[in-house]
Amino acid sequence: xxxxxxxxxxxxxxxxxxxxxxxxxxxxxxxxxxxxxxxxxxxxxxxxxxxxxxxxxxxxxxxxxxxxxxxxxxxxxxxxxxxxxxxxxxxxxxxxxxxxxxxxxxxxxxxxxxxxxxxxxxxxxxxxxxxxxxxxxxxxxxxxxxxxxxxxxxxxxxxxxxxxx
Ligand code: S3P
Numbered sequence: 001x002x003x004x005x006x007x008x009x010x011x012x013x014x015x016x017x018x019x020x021x022x023x024x025x026x027x028x029x030x031x032x033x034x035x036x037x038x039x040x041x042x043x044x045x046x047x048x049x050x051x052x053x054x055x056x057x058x059x060x061x062x063x064x065x066x067x068x069x070x071x072x073x074x075x076x077x078x079x080x081x082x083x084x085x086x087x088x089x090x091x092x093x094x095x096x097x098x099x100x101x102x103x104x105x106x107x108x109x110x111x112x113x114x115x116x117x118x119x120x121x122x123x124x125x126x127x128x129x130x131x132x133x134x135x136x137x138x139x140x141x142x143x144x145x146x147x148x149x150x151x152x153x154x155x156x157x158x159x160x161x162x163x164x165x
Pocket of ligand 1: 010
């Protein structure tokens with residue numbers, strides 16, 4: 001089976017994805033890391049040199065390359081919102097939305113802006129505004145997930161009810 005973790009930057013998709021994969025003896029794939037490996041470039045460099053639209057194409061292709069891959073897949077924060085990726089993921093696995101408030105997300109990403117091209121030049125006030133706006137735009141996509149889990153409730157057993165081997 002495949003579980004896609006979706007949600008905004010800083011919601012803990014990679015962090016919890018590794019923990020849950022380890023706990024359930026499942027493979028773990030990080031979609032951004034997969035793109036970086038295939039392109040021999042960081043996500044930041046791809047955004048800078050080729051632009052966001054090109055990155056979204058690489059992202060959609062990387063996702064579809066996982067058709068035969070089982071396990072837990074942590075997606076980038078925008079993956080659910082482009083190229084019909086959300087219906088594709090719902091068709092090929094179970095989507096889990098890690099939901100968080102703008103303030104929770106701000107606290108998480110404030111110290112990690114450098115590796116995130118969309119937010120690296122923003123100060124704290126701009127970042128909060130950006131998160132509020134983008135979250136509003138993205139939530140209709142995120143909410144198409146079969147399962148929504150608020151980040152403050154996450155625990156090692158959170159996926160137990162949904163995993164079938
Ligand atoms: C993005 C989130 C990033 C990465 C890219 C774009 C976004 O992933 O895919 O920088 O559009 O929200 P994380 O959510 O893992 O930071």
